[in-house]
Amino acid sequence: xxxxxxxxxxxxxxxxxxxxxxxxxxxxxxxxxxxxxxxxxxxxxxxxxxxxxxxxxxxxxxxxxxxxxxxxxxxxxxxxxxxxxxxxxxxxxxxxxxxxxxxxxxxxxxxxxxxxxxxxxxxxxxxxxxxxxxxxxxxxxxxxxxxxxxxxxxxxxxxxxxxxxxxxxxxxxxxxxxxxxxxxxxxxxxxxxxxxxxxxxxxxxxxxxxxxxxxxxxxxxxxxxxxxxxxxxxxxxxxxxxxxxxxxxxxxxxxxxxxxxxxxxxxxxxxxxxxxxxxxxxxxxxxxxxxxxxxxxxxxxxxxxxxxxxxxxxxxxxxxxxxxxxxxxxxxxxxxxxxxxxxxxxxxxxxxxxxxxxxxxxxxxxxxxxxxxxxxxxxxxxxxxxxxxxxxxxxxxxxxxxxxxxxxxxxxxxxxxxxxxxxxxxxxxxxxxxxxxxxxxxxxxxxxxxxxxxxxxxxxxxxxxxxxxxxxxxxxxxxxxxxxxxxxxxxxxxxxxxxxxxxxxxxxxxxxxxxxxxxxxxxxxxxxxxxxxxxxxxxxxxxxxxxxxxxxxxxxxxxxxxxxxxxxxxxxxxxxxxxxxxxxxxxxxxxxxxxxxxxxxxxxxxxxxxxxxxxxxxxxxxxxxxxxxxxxxxxxxxxxxxxxxxxxxxxxxxxxxxxxxxxxxxxxxxxxxxxxxxxxxxxxxxxxxxxxxxxxxxxxxxxxxxxxxxxxxxxxxxxxxxxxxxxxxxxxxxxxxxxxxxxxxxxxxxxxxxxxxxxxxxxxxxxxxxxxxxxxxxxxxxxxx
Numbered sequence: 001x002x003x004x005x006x007x008x009x010x011x012x013x014x015x016x017x018x019x020x021x022x023x024x025x026x027x028x029x030x031x032x033x034x035x036x037x038x039x040x041x042x043x044x045x046x047x048x049x050x051x052x053x054x055x056x057x058x059x060x061x062x063x064x065x066x067x068x069x070x071x072x073x074x075x076x077x078x079x080x081x082x083x084x085x086x087x088x089x090x091x092x093x094x095x096x097x098x099x100x101x102x103x104x105x106x107x108x109x110x111x112x113x114x115x116x117x118x119x120x121x122x123x124x125x126x127x128x129x130x131x132x133x134x135x136x137x138x139x140x141x142x143x144x145x146x147x148x149x150x151x152x153x154x155x156x157x158x159x160x161x162x163x164x165x166x167x168x169x170x171x172x173x174x175x176x177x178x179x180x181x182x183x184x185x186x187x188x189x190x191x192x193x194x195x196x197x198x199x200x201x202x203x204x205x206x207x208x209x210x211x212x213x214x215x216x217x218x219x220x221x222x223x224x225x226x227x228x229x230x231x232x233x234x235x236x237x238x239x240x241x242x243x244x245x246x247x248x249x250x251x252x253x254x255x256x257x258x259x260x261x262x263x264x265x266x267x268x269x270x271x272x273x274x275x276x277x278x279x280x281x282x283x284x285x286x287x288x289x290x291x292x293x294x295x296x297x298x299x300x301x302x303x304x305x306x307x308x309x310x311x312x313x314x315x316x317x318x319x320x321x322x323x324x325x326x327x328x329x330x331x332x333x334x335x336x337x338x339x340x341x342x343x344x345x346x347x348x349x350x351x352x353x354x355x356x357x358x359x360x361x362x363x364x365x366x367x368x369x370x371x372x373x374x375x376x377x378x379x380x381x382x383x384x385x386x387x388x389x390x391x392x393x394x395x396x397x398x399x400x401x402x403x404x405x406x407x408x409x410x411x412x413x414x415x416x417x418x419x420x421x422x423x424x425x426x427x428x429x430x431x432x433x434x435x436x437x438x439x440x441x442x443x444x445x446x447x448x449x450x451x452x453x454x455x456x457x458x459x460x461x462x463x464x465x466x467x468x469x470x471x472x473x474x475x476x477x478x479x480x481x482x483x484x485x486x487x488x489x490x491x492x493x494x495x496x497x498x499x500x501x502x503x504x505x506x507x508x509x510x511x512x513x514x515x516x517x518x519x520x521x522x523x524x525x526x527x528x529x530x531x532x533x534x535x536x537x538x539x540x541x542x543x544x545x546x547x548x549x550x551x552x553x554x555x556x557x558x559x560x561x562x563x564x565x566x567x568x569x570x571x572x573x574x575x576x577x578x579x580x581x582x583x584x585x586x587x588x589x590x591x592x593x594x595x596x597x598x599x600x601x602x603x604x605x606x607x608x609x610x611x612x613x614x615x616x617x618x619x620x621x622x623x624x625x626x627x628x629x630x631x632x633x634x635x636x637x638x639x640x641x642x643x644x645x646x647x648x649x650x651x652x653x654x655x656x657x658x659x660x661x662x663x664x665x666x667x668x669x670x671x672x673x674x675x676x677x678x679x680x681x682x683x684x685x686x687x688x689x690x691x692x693x694x695x696x697x698x699x700x701x702x703x704x705x706x707x708x709x710x711x712x713x714x715x716x717x718x719x720x721x722x723x724x725x726x727x728x729x730x731x732x733x734x735x736x737x738x739x740x741x742x743x744x745x746x747x748x749x750x751x752x753x754x755x756x757x758x759x760x761x762x763x764x765x766x767x768x769x770x771x772x773x774x775x776x777x778x779x780x781x782x783x784x785x
Contacts (some may be wrong), residue, residue: 025095026088027063030056030076032102038078039122040493041102042540045088047072055493055538062493063443076100123209127496127536129548129583129602131210135202140740140751142245142253142776145197145208145230150708151685152210153635153651154602158680158765159198162280163251164309164338166346167198168765170679172212172604173631173655174225176612177557178577182219182229185379190430190456190558192362192387194336199311200230201255201274203243203780207231213583213604214534214548217483217500218379218436220452224554224579224608232272235328236263236321238785247753247776251278263321270317270332280307280343282771285761287349287401304343305403306354311338319368328370336362345417345567347616347766354405355395356416361388375440382433389564391424393417394464422468426460426564448485448500453478456558473511473519475562479555480505497535504528504576506555510562512570522572524561528553532581543588550581560612560623568614569622577625579608596641606631607660613676616766627661629676645691652684674719678729678766682711698745704738715767729767734760749780 026045030038037060044053045064048071056062069090076084081102088096124132131152138148146167150157159167171179181188181197188195209229215221219229241257254275261268285301319330341357344350364385371378393415397405408414415421432454439447455478460471485500508524532550539545554577563570585602611629615621633655641647657676661669675681687706693699715727737754752775756762759773 024067028098030060030100041078127534129212133208140749142778153637163278171226178224180221180223180227192360194338194360203255213581214550240783243780245778248774272315275312277310292406307343308341332366334364352399354399359390377438379436385430387428389426393422420465423464424462429457446487450483452481477508494538499533502530510572545586548583575610598639630660647689650686700742702740707735709733751778
């Protein structure tokens with residue numbers, strides 16, 4: 001730590017030198033013909049005996065200082081625009097302001113849509129290893145956020161069924177709660193099963209930010225492997241975006257995203273809502289059928305008959321904009337609910353259910369404040385939530401996969417899942433809040449500070465099983481995170497770097513039950529310190545290199561340490577995870593007439609200690625620490641666009657996760673350096689699109705073919721058992737087709753999707769079969785004022 005402190009102080013001393021001069025200055029702003037800023041434009045100024053270069057910053061501004069007197073030439077170049085040149089005569093000590101408006105190129109990229117000035121591109125070109133998915137191109141399709149994220153390099157999402165089913169998202173090898181989720185920078189932690197990525201419609205989202213490795217301190221997260229931030233803010237616009245889709249498995253999805261805004265009067269009102277339902281009655285093959293006594297009779301293929309899922313959400317938000325006291329001050333109220341029928345446990349198909357289900361009700365209120373001064377920016381929020389999860393296991397019936405059931409003996413108290421019938425209600429009360437400050441001490445130096453707290457109070461009661469005492473005595477968890485960062489950039493904007501430190505405070509008061517059903521009290525108190533650095537260097541011709549490192553921690557999640565009262569057993573001894581995370585990557589966007597290209601490659605390394613992993617025991621299980629897990633991998637991606645007609649994108653990821661603990665509880669670890677099971681290690685995506693317009697009829701058409709390949713991987717440890725007879729999740733290549741039609745300049749849209757059109761057998765988490773071929777149609781209307 002002493003060595004780190006010395007290096008940190010030395011970096012601050014080296015990069016805190018600000019150049020102050022009374023000489024001549026040239027400064028200005030670079031915009032396009034619509035007055036949109038153009039960040040990171042190549043700018044140079046030259047004269048007799050000198051040449052200086054720089055880049056415009058994220059808001060399009062630039063400056064040169066210490067210029068000699070005389071005649072010089074200012075030159076500005078930006079991809080897709082005509083080069084700008086102007087001769088300047090510098091005759092006296094003063095500031096010369098030259099604002100530059102670039103015009104679109106008419107001879108090289110006249111048919112390409114240039115999006116370099118968008119918020120998404122500005123974030124993408126930052127020092128962080130981040131992918132930004134602009135959802136505009138996907139809003140007409142019947143997709144949720146999980147399906148969209150699953151096409152991103154480095155991400156693999158495993159699910160156990162159709163709409164609403166449990167899922168696990170892996171990002172660069174790390175998965176589960178090691179990845180944190182946000183909506184507009186506010187965490188989604190513990191908000192219940194009604195609000196998750198697998199039922200959140202794409203219509204409610206402007207873009208998705210995927211941070212790999214280091215997470216910016218303004219997100220205030222104890223993320224170990226990265227974060228996903230859903231951006232839904234359409235500031236200052238009045239619009240209506242409504243859609244309805246229906247399709248296979250009796251699936252219906254409705255989404256409404258509407259806002260009324262009066263920027264001149266400084267207020268807005270927003271309504272977001274969605275409704276989802278699916279019977280999820282797709283066919284499954286090779287299912288074991290048992291008789292009343294538990295003897296296996298045969299194997300059959302049959303439709304799922306008890307897997308219906310229904311969810312809904314309504315969010316109302318009202319706020320003020322661009323006032324003297326606040327750039328934004330808003331209040332919102334949100335309610336969500338769902339019902340999820342279970343055909344079988346999440347980790348096997350040996351048990352079959354016909355009545356077992358869960359329900360969720362979530363109510364949340366939120367207040368948000370933002371204000372920017374000349375050098376200071378402030379953001380603060382607070383959120384209160386009440387989440388009720390009910391698990392209903394009260395049936396006296398016993399089912400098999402054929403849909404046959406038997407009544408249990410009247411003397412039996414057994415439910416479908418549990419030894420005793422149960423109606424367990426779990427109630428969480430949460431309060432989380434954050435305060436974030438940034439101070440620009442110099443055009444090239446900035447300090448960022450953030451503090452975040454998350455408090456949870458959990459209690460529960462079983463309304464049927466009087467012997468179950470889980471959470472009858474409440475438990476509490478309190479997490480706090482404080483972050484401090486210092487950002488610098490060089491005079492020409494080509495080099496940027498941020499150093500930061502994070503402090504984690506975690507305390508919990510946990511009540512569990514022993515084997516005699518007596519309360520056992522456990523108290524946990526931890527303080528941990530992390531740190532890191534991110535940096536980027538931009539070369540001419542739009543080539544960029546990025547490097548980041550972080551010593552990160554991830555505190556145990558609520559259900560990992562407390563359990564859920566049903567499937568997951570508590571483990572108060574669970575330790576926080578720690579990891580050394582390194583990312584190195586580069587990207588470039590060359591162009592030739594009528595073509596635009598983009599290539600990128602990212603190498604990643606993780607060394608996770610006290611890795612938390614779910615260890616199943618039948619349908620139940622608990623989370624346990626594995627001493628050390630190593631992750632090393634590479635992801636590559638590329639895209640090419642020809643005019644506005646043809647587009648091709650593809651990416652591939654290889655990741656190697658191994659147990660790096662030579663000993664387990666003092667004994668040699670038989671799985672030492674074995675690949676961690678039930679996690680894919682090689683997967684890729686490809687998407688080919690063709691666009692054409694019927695300008696005389698104001699019609700636009702697009703057709704897309706996409707494919708996803710996942711290489712086979714072991715369900716259990718690779719060193720255990722006979723490799724020729726081990727359970728393997730097989731390789732699979734799933735292909736989809738999408739057809740879109742838009743008219744009246746995008747006001748009306750109709751899309752049809754054919755998913756898995758080859759009807760390939762798809763298997764995923766714990767080797768459970770997923771849906772086969774499916775067809776969906778979606779009608780969407782979008783009105784913008």
